[in-house]
Amino acid sequence: MVNGRAERLTEQPDIDRAMQLVKEHNPTLSPAINRTWIDSLGLAEVIAIYRIHLS
Numbered sequence: 899m900v901n902g903r904a905e906r907l908t909e910q911p912d913i914d915r916a917m918q919l920v921k922e923h924n925p926t927l928s929p930a931i932n933r934t935w936i937d938s939l940g941l942a943e944v945i946a947i948y949r950i951h952l953s
Contacts, residue, residue, distance in 0.1 A: 902952040
């Protein structure tokens with residue numbers, strides 16, 4: 899558990915860098931990261947990535 903301020907990443911270079919770091923540190927997540935999920939209504943689910951500024 900961490901305490902801090904969460905900031906949603908919205909710039910594509912920041913998102914790409916975060917995704918690359920996740921893949922490097924935990925390669926078992928790669929299939930899940932590269933997959934698009936569709937909910938029961940046929941809508942794609944959006945992945946939100948946050949940066950946490952520790953306090």
